[in-house]
Amino acid sequence: MYGAIEAGGTKFVCGIGTGPSDLEVIQFPTTTSAETIGESIAFFRGRVQNRLKAVGIASFGPVDLRPGSPTWGRITSTPKPGWQDVDLAGEVGRGLGVPVGFDTDVNGAALGEARWGAAQGLEDAVYLTIGTGIGGGALSRGRLVHGLLHPEMGHIRLPHDHAADPYPGCCPFHGDCLEGLASGTAIRERWGRQPPDLEADHPAWAIEARYLGLALTTWVCTLSPQLFILGGGVMRQSHLFPMVRKELCRLLNGYIRAAAILQEIDRYVVPPGLGDRAGVLGAIILAEQAARNAVP
């Protein structure tokens, strides 16, 4: 039995199980770090006592993932008050006395989708969440892209036609990076309404599809994934999918001669196969890995 935590800035989702067929979850709002981590630990203790082999955590970030780092497992420079430098993996591990696997929320979701969701059988795939913010996790040759820190895919820069879209962007660090222009926050600030309240033929969506198409173009040229999975609240507006696909094809302009793009674009840019459970299921896989690595 594994424990899983999808640690978000708005809510925590805790799960127990081994996969989609037996996963039980609860969720609660993210408040102070002490209270929220305490509630998570209490949930696992109450439900499974000592039968937990390991816990996986897929967390909002930025986080420290460097093996051997003295601050491994911490949330680092988040703007979220009270969560800077919180030792999330350490507190959960000490609280429950089990090994902990730890990665970003979107890396967790990418793992979950690769095992049980839309990316089954693929080695190279990108999972994106377009919600309040924008984040991405990438699998390259079957392994998550990590590196110096971890990808912060929401912060790439894009062409921004100020005449067509005078909105300056909402990213406190970069202004008009992808997240600054295309997150749910940007849509709400630009139009004064929440994304679900904008009708399908509202001009908001052509602008949104333009930015997401530009971002996907950049990632096709950088990561060459076999699949893009687009999740998050903004993508619940499902009419966006055909618009993004069309924009991606238009921008690539036939340069990448792959059937997946030229002939099967409807299957190349898709919603998550696991819906909202990709992250917490990915955390189950992180727990599995931690249990395996802990065997002497």
Added chain:
Amino acid sequence: MYGAIEAGGTKFVCGIGTGPSDLEVIQFPTTTSAETIGESIAFFRGRVQNRLKAVGIASFGPVDLRPGSPTWGRITSTPKPGWQDVDLAGEVGRGLGVPVGFDTDVNGAALGEARWGAAQGLEDAVYLTIGTGIGGGALSRGRLVHGLLHPEMGHIRLPHDHAADPYPGCCPFHGDCLEGLASGTAIRERWGRQPPDLEADHPAWAIEARYLGLALTTWVCTLSPQLFILGGGVMRQSHLFPMVRKELCRLLNGYIRAAAILQEIDRYVVPPGLGDRAGVLGAIILAEQAARNAVP
């Protein structure tokens, strides 16, 4: 003894050896495919007869790298006349009767730099060439990024301030993608002079540093490399390095809190440790891999 071919659109470099200490190379201009491949085969036959264990080829592209594909080892949709659909790996392998390793020129260079050059000991690094065109190869967790096709990093999209830089870009597919705006071809067309003929304080370089800084920003956020290696003819203007580093830091604006960027940027964006030999030395590694894979 391994054979190595760095197959470029302008010249072929053929090498024999096992590494930097014993590598012997010749080079000749790229003409027709029959003539150039023939000349390569003749070189290896003349020099080492039957003592070659395998040949590695680091090729211009796009190329087909998909294992098991019926067109594996071919140059595919290149605009170079007479080279479309040329079975480069197959012809060399049949001509010499040895296993062939095959990858892109920039992936080869990334491998070479990781083994013997600037990226030794690193698992996550990006090699870029900024010359007539722009290309990039990336190592993620010690393996080359491949995927659907292979990265075509020169074709990412960037902010383009038409008031500051009215040049429309020279990419036949995308106009003002990175290659369209920042390749040696773009510099020559924009200013009417070759890059080496533009003095160090010419405004060309601020524009060039701006585009390269934007591109590196996007790749920091996507691939999170531990190192960028910038090669190619344009980067021989070594005054560009501090300008690109400064621009990268300015654009990231403190968001990525890694010492490599915040404190050691001079060691984060560097020229190739192997100079012009990165590609052909990388092809030696591709040959090694092919010899290893061919053992039953």
